[in-house]
Amino acid sequence: MKNISILGSTGSIGTQALEVCRNLGFKVSAITANKRIDLLEKQINEFKPEIAVVMDEEKAIELKKRINGGKTEILAGIDGINRAADIESADIVLNSLVGNIGLEPTLTAIRKGKNIALANKETLVSAGELVMREAKKFDVKIFPVDSEHSAIFQCLRGNEENKISKIHLTASGGPFRDYKSFDGITVAEALNHPNWSMGKKITVDSATMMNKGLEVIEAKWLFDIKSEKINVVVHPQSVIHSMVEFEDGAVIAQLGEPDMRVPIQYAFTFPKRVKNDFPKIDFFKYGELTFKKPNIKLFKCLSLAFDAIKTGGTLPAVLNGANEIAVDAFLNKKIEFSNIHKLIEKAMNAYNIKYNYDFDDVFDADLWARNFTKECLKTL
Numbered sequence: 500m501k502n503i504s505i506l507g508s509t510g511s512i513g514t515q516a517l518e519v520c521r522n523l524g525f526k527v528s529a530i531t532a533n534k535r536i537d538l539l540e541k542q543i544n545e546f547k548p549e550i551a552v553v554m555d556e557e558k559a560i561e562l563k564k565r566i567n568g569g570k571t572e573i574l575a576g577i578d579g580i581n582r583a584a585d586i587e588s589a590d591i592v593l594n595s596l597v598g599n600i601g602l603e604p605t606l607t608a609i610r611k612g613k614n615i616a617l618a619n620k621e622t623l624v625s626a627g628e629l630v631m632r633e634a635k636k637f638d639v640k641i642f643p644v645d646s647e648h649s650a651i652f653q654c655l656r657g658n659e660e661n662k663i664s665k666i667h668l669t670a671s672g673g674p675f676r677d678y679k680s681f682d683g684i685t686v687a688e689a690l691n692h693p694n695w696s697m698g699k700k701i702t703v704d705s706a707t708m709m710n711k712g713l714e715v716i717e718a719k720w721l722f723d724i725k726s727e728k729i730n731v732v733v734h735p736q737s738v739i740h741s742m743v744e745f746e747d748g749a750v751i752a753q754l755g756e757p758d759m760r761v762p763i764q765y766a767f768t769f770p771k772r773v774k775n776d777f778p779k780i781d782f783f784k785y786g787e788l789t790f791k792k793p794n795i796k797l798f799k800c801l802s803l804a805f806d807a808i809k810t811g812g813t814l815p816a817v818l819n820g821a822n823e824i825a826v827d828a829f830l831n832k833k834i835e836f837s838n839i840h841k842l843i844e845k846a847m848n849a850y851n852i853k854y855n856y857d858f859d860d861v862f863d864a865d866l867w868a869r870n871f872t873k874e875c876l877k878t879l
Contacts, residue, residue, distance in 0.1 A: 501767065503611075504589035505531040506604055507581060509538045511697050512595035512644065512759060519764045522775055529583035531596075536562040542703040544572050549558045549588060552579035554600075554720035580604050585611035590683035591767060593644070597700050598823055599816075599865050602626060606858070609639045616766035620713045625816040626861045627720030641721070642766035647714055649762035650740035650753035655722070656770075660743065666718055667742040667750070669734040670793065671695070671757075673706040674731055678797065684836035686829065692758045694737040703826045704800075708793060709838055712804020716815055721807055724769060726808045733791045733803065738780065756780050798872055799840040801849065812845060812854040813864035820868030828876055838879060846871050 503520055507513045507569075508530035520527055528534050531552040536559075543551050543566060550572045559575035566573065577600070577685035584592055585602035593607040594601050594614040601619030608615055609701040617623070618748040622630055622843070640778050643649050655663075662865035671694045675681070689698060689706040697705070709848055730839055740762075742752040755761055756778045764775060795802045800822070807818040828834045834842070846868050853860050 500525060501590045501765065502526045502528045502588045504583050504586050504608075505590045505595065506583055506593065506601070506619075507595035507597065508532060508542055509535040510595055510597065511701075512763065513593070514538075515615075515760050516593050516595065516763050517546065519760055519767060519775075520546070523675075523764070523767065523773065526588075528589040529586045531583050532600060534558045535878035536565070538592055538616040540565055547571065550574055550577075550579070550583060551587065552583050554580065555711075572695075576717065577603065577797050579790075581607045584608040584748060586867050589613060591616050591642075593763070593766070594622065595644070596682065597698060600862070602630075605630060605782055606633060609633050609637050612637055612639060614642065614764070615641045616642045616644050618763075620645070620710075620717055621819050623711060623717040623720045624713050624819045626858060627716065627867060629721050629856075629858055629861065642769055643717075643721055643772070644762055644766050645714060645717070645760075646755075646757070646759060646762050647741040648717060651718065651722060653745040653753045653765070654713040654741070654751040658743070660753070662746045663722070663724060664748075665744040665745045666722065666724060666729045667732050667744060668711065668714060668718060669732050669739050669741050670708065670711040670731040671705065672735055672793070673708065673710075676735065681797065681835075681837040686780050686832060689829070689836060693735070695759075696759075699830055700823070700826055703829060703839075704822070707800040707826075709800035709804065709822055709839075709843075711793075712801045712807075712821070715804055716808045719865075720760045726805060731793050733793050734788065736785055736786055736788050738785060740820055742852075751783045771868065787869060792836050800843065803840060804842055807847065810852065812852040813860055814852050816852065816861045817846055817868040818828055818843060820865040821872045824828065834879055842875055842879075843855060843874050845875055 509532040527546040530551045534555040552574045556575040582606040592706040595618040599621045605622045744750045760813040807815045821843040825839045
């Protein structure tokens with residue numbers, strides 16, 4: 500029986516990860532939340548972790564009063580999250596935090612020698628080269644949890660000696676895949692994803708296709724492949740989660756229902772596959788699977804992500820930081836949907852890139868991007 504630490508247990512990935520733990524009978528060593536203490540309290544009562552962490556310190560104090568006398572230790576802030584990341588009893592740390600805040604706990608877990616089930620995109624987007632170097636140094640495995648990267652990971656099993664010609668990264672295209680313009684798009688429309696149930700930030704990223712751009716950057720570092728060999732394919736049915744093309748022309752694809760519990764479970768049980776009662780694919784239900792090129796002239800966030808990783812250095816950290824501020828502004832109805840990519844592009848153009856960089860430089864680039872983008876918001 501494995502012990503799992505879940506960073507971000509009240510989010511979409513975190514709650515599904517707990518469902519997987521429940522089904523498999525795995526022990527949960529630690530759980531963390533931002534401020535949703537009602538749900539966190541229920542999780543504590545069911546899974547009885549050693550520690551539970553609330554990022555919001557006032558909420559942590561409130562939760563501590565609620566479970567007064569319980570065996571779970573209540574901690575707060577980033578120091579508490581780092582404790583959850585390096586807790587001795589955990590075999591695997593699932594990082595499903597949203598945003599660049601997930602980078603530090605990932606490093607903490609790696610340096611403790613913990614294997615990572617990674618659902619936090621920003622870890623590899625902002626500092627992929629450095630993180631993968633640390634993982635190699637500490638002999639840590641990073642198991643991808645995103646359905647697309649999990650698919651690639653699965654397609655490569657047994658093919659490690661064969662040269663990859665291309666990775667075909669599939670994308671649902673989000674709710675606006677057939678749109679010709681982004682004028683007048685509302686928050687409610689952007690959050691109405693046709694296939695997946697996710698948190699607000701990642702759902703908006705899917706709508707702009709920045710999510711796919713971030714996945715391109717992740718794929719480069721996870722699979723040590725040039726971005727020129729990563730092809731984005733719009734596949735509205737979300738049945739094929741991604742494909743790997745080898746140099747002989749053979750293409751291997753991983754298929755399944757759009758259900759995040761399967762890649763989560765595979766990250767937890769690797770290399771074994773374990774029976775579950777999750778929905779299984781019914782090919783006759785779909786009838787046909789379709790594919791088309793993304794409209795990069797409209798979905799400029801996708802092209803900005805390709806620009807960032809091709810340019811390299813600390814620019815991907817700027818792309819990510821600016822995007823987080825822009826998406827938050829849109830969700831709070833401070834900007835139009837069509838302004839998200841404009842803010843990101845403005846930050847990328849204004850930034851002086853560092854190519855010989857370390858983790859401090861990555862954090863500095865992220866902070867610069869956030870501050871710059873916040874200033875730009877004042878002029879819109």
